[in-house]
Amino acid sequence: MQMTSEDSIEVSKFTWPKGFYADSTHAGLKPDQDDMGWIYSETPADAAGVYTTNQFQAAPTKLTKLTINVAHQLQAVVMNSGNANSCNGEQGETDALLMQKMAADRLKIDASEVGIASTGVIGEPLPMAKIKDGISQLKLTHNVGLTKAILTTDTHPKTITVKCMVDGKEITTTGFCKGSGMIHPNMATMLGFVTTDAAIAGADLQHLLSTTVDETFNQITVDGDTSTNDMVVVMANGAAENEPLEEGTADYSTFVSAFKKVLTHLAQEIAGDGEGASKLVEVNVAGAYSHLEGQQVAKAIVGSNLVKAMIFGEDGNWGRIMQAIGQTTAHVDLNGVSVSINGLQLVKNSLGTGIDDDEVTKTLKQKKVTIDVDLNAGKATGTAWGCDLTYKYVQINASYRS
Amino acid sequence: MQMTSEDSIEVSKFTWPKGFYADSTHAGLKPDQDDMGWIYSETPADAAGVYTTNQFQAAPTKLTKLTINVAHQLQAVVMNSGNANSCNGEQGETDALLMQKMAADRLKIDASEVGIASTGVIGEPLPMAKIKDGISQLKLTHNVGLTKAILTTDTHPKTITVKCMVDGKEITTTGFCKGSGMIHPNMATMLGFVTTDAAIAGADLQHLLSTTVDETFNQITVDGDTSTNDMVVVMANGAAENEPLEEGTADYSTFVSAFKKVLTHLAQEIAGDGEGASKLVEVNVAGAYSHLEGQQVAKAIVGSNLVKAMIFGEDGNWGRIMQAIGQTTAHVDLNGVSVSINGLQLVKNSLGTGIDDDEVTKTLKQKKVTIDVDLNAGKATGTAWGCDLTYKYVQINASYRS
The missing domain is CATH 3.60.70.12 (L-amino peptidase D-ALA esterase/amidase)
Known part of the structure; x- marks a missing residue:
């Protein structure tokens, strides 16, 4: 070759x-x-x-x-x-x-x-x-x-x-x-x-x-x-x-x-290396109506304080991911959304898959957390990166000047 | 009467x-x-x-x-x-x-x-x-x-x-x-x-x-x-x-x-009573171009994680308030902004007033913090309320389900 x-x-x-x-x-x-x-x-x-x-x-x-x-x-x-x-x-x-x-x-x-x-x-x-x-x-x-x-x-x-x-x-x-x-x-x-x-x-x-x-x-x-x-x-x-x-x-x-x-x-x-971060979070959105919407949803998820705190707490509370998707104006198949964390599927057709909480908690212990979302509303994708929200973030920003 | x-x-x-x-x-x-x-x-x-x-x-x-x-x-x-x-x-x-x-x-x-x-x-x-x-x-x-x-x-x-x-x-x-x-x-x-x-x-x-x-x-x-x-x-x-x-x-x-x-x-x-809050924060915006913009700026300030953490830390780091104003699309007189906290003026004509840090820290110890901002861009006003960002917020949201 x-x-x-x-x-x-x-x-x-x-x-x-x-x-x-x-x-x-x-x-x-x-x-x-x-x-x-x-x-x-x-x-x-x-x-x-x-x-x-x-x-x-x-x-x-x-x-x-x-x-x-x-x-x-x-x-x-x-x-x-x-x-x-x-x-x-x-x-x-x-x-x-x-x-x-x-x-x-x-x-x-x-x-x-x-x-x-x-x-x-x-x-x-x-x-x-x-x-x-x-x-x-x-x-x-x-x-x-x-x-x-x-x-x-x-x-x-x-x-x-x-x-x-x-x-x-x-x-x-x-x-x-x-x-x-x-x-x-x-x-x-x-x-x-x-x-x-x-x-x-x-x-x-x-x-x-x-x-x-x-x-x-x-x-x-x-x-x-x-x-x-x-x-x-x-x-x-x-x-x-x-x-x-x-x-x-x-x-x-x-x-x-x-x-x-x-x-x-x-x-x-x-x-x-976000302030106080303990984990890198990557969100990949598929099935978006447009690339712009894919980017918007990826960023909404990675930017949600509730999602960020949940990842810090290693808690597979997927409702917060749905909430973050829902607060965007992107096209979403409200009954057709999938969500996976590090390959474990938590949501299918907008419903919980009943996956074992312990398994999710275990995967959330990794230093990198990848969230895959399918909006089922098109063929475009989007990606965003962020970190978890930790005690240390608050500590750093409560006393930046001192 | x-x-x-x-x-x-x-x-x-x-x-x-x-x-x-x-x-x-x-x-x-x-x-x-x-x-x-x-x-x-x-x-x-x-x-x-x-x-x-x-x-x-x-x-x-x-x-x-x-x-x-x-x-x-x-x-x-x-x-x-x-x-x-x-x-x-x-x-x-x-x-x-x-x-x-x-x-x-x-x-x-x-x-x-x-x-x-x-x-x-x-x-x-x-x-x-x-x-x-x-x-x-x-x-x-x-x-x-x-x-x-x-x-x-x-x-x-x-x-x-x-x-x-x-x-x-x-x-x-x-x-x-x-x-x-x-x-x-x-x-x-x-x-x-x-x-x-x-x-x-x-x-x-x-x-x-x-x-x-x-x-x-x-x-x-x-x-x-x-x-x-x-x-x-x-x-x-x-x-x-x-x-x-x-x-x-x-x-x-x-x-x-x-x-x-x-x-x-x-x-x-x-x-x-926001999750983990230790203080109520009220932001009053004056001099806004329109009521909508006044509301937008008030909410941007009260919603900024950096401002919220600064208030928790009782640190008069007013640059964060300017940063929060600046990230909106509201009309702003860039050289004419005033900022006060509980009546103490920290910023005049977009410049620090050189106020004593200790005085600001002292007033930030109160349970209610009022931030007054004048955008000098019109006659409308806006008000928003929020709270500080604390360790407890992270704690509550890292373990909501458990």
Whole structure:
């Protein structure tokens, strides 16, 4: 059998793609961990972004969006955790511009080539002396410390590197992200960064990012809240020297698969590391009238506090899944719904199957819980990811600032 | 100063209105508490109802809706807790009809005059032998045990009696309800019953109920989940012998005020007794572009898990309130928002006021927390009620069935 380029897609050890550098440092925004860092490409990279839909868009998010929109190009992104620079009014906007400028000066590039990202507490002024100090310490290395420096309540860095062959060249695509609370609909409720050495035009990259985010990051939910700050930014610097990827080609499909693998992995990582989460929950909906409705129902189930608490409690109380389906406006065969958990069928034709509770409780002890639902109302599907609702979620959010 | 009829409105000790009887009993659906009961009017009463919008409407809810819709008339409502008779397919519908018929037979009235209501676990068949036994034990008394018999995870009965003078007659309006989890939008996420001895036509009563529910029960949220079962039913038997109330008259306004007092009280009681709640939260929005948007924003704030956890943690992290406002689609002056908690102003012109954290923490220790928000985008207002998110909420919902 001949190897197709799809077969060339493989997850590999974390590495920065060709031509990318990164670094992190401790600027003093957090007590004693690295809290600043940057990514830098040796040549200007094509770039794309998606951003929070929250009306109170934070200054760094807004500035990065404007910057990318000019020419879909970036050479660096500088970032900090510990302070979101959000709801800080004009001072916040000035500080964001200054942070962008300081990074550009140190890298000897134009400020219009620098994206910025901040995450942390809302409504406290960015301590610019610390930011300045942090930027002065950053170097061009291949360290992975940056993937840790952007974390807030996350319990671990979330990273992936996927390689694939395109146009006879090896393409490396690397993603990392942070996000644990304020994770919900409509994207951008976290920070995500993808770097690739593929050559692809900025506009194509934007289209690819927007559509892939709809199927990945926009289908995760931790607590139903959307942040003011967050975004996903992609940089493609072409250092792999492939012919620029064009839609409709086999090479493009290969790259799309690799890219989707990166985003899907990161989205699942965020869902599974939701604040206080003890389990990753995946909901697969079949028999939906449309893909949109499939997505809507999957997300309604994974986002229901009652379902989430039930999974934490390892209790097969399937009525709560029905209730979550029923509160959507999706087409549903009210007498034809099936529900399974980890392959055990709990509901058939909208009625309980009488399955042994102990068996369900046993399967709910697994770290990953998969809920399969058939709405029997069409042929479309949908998938969403989330986590359980635990005591620890409440604990973390009752005392975030202290 | 002459006393207007509005001045006559007063909250009084709980009592059933003239011509109403009630009772409760232990039918064995719950281990050792009363779990069944009924209300009965000595004459057929005009009746109205509002019902869950969940697509999986439970059999008793559906049957009561159909029954009321025939002629807006009921003489009795029979109810049980411990089993929701929901998601039980045709068997559930047959059982609901049978329960209705058994109560009608015992009361020697027509089944078409009997509403039924069930609440409890979803997806388990209603034990009809116990239901039959329970109905056979019910009597016509003035006991208040019914207000307790319908409870599930509630910590206490929720009741109110309001008296007013209309057409020279004393009108008594009494409400009671249950509801603690699965409390959210679009009504009917609990059971509520209002009895009054006022004379008012069924269609008018329906209109009054629907509009008042929009301002009361539809503005409370505990966990964002809507139940399959719940409803609010009103019965007006005219035993006070007033001339039937007609819209546009002073007497009608007086009755509306009294009626709204009953529903507002019950709604607040449910919010404050939300599963695991330690505090009642009231959000008042001013400066909204429209009343609808004011209601939407108030509910978004009171429904945000992050805001709810912050209140439990007594932490004045106002960025979460901004985030909750920003994730709505309401008109907002992005640089002109004010936020106060219990009268302490935390945000002015969308910026932190630098208020002392300790002062905010101190005020958040109160059992009732009032959040006032001005969107500076218009002249309309909105109000919603909810509660904090606590460890106990998770505990209750992780082990509801066990």
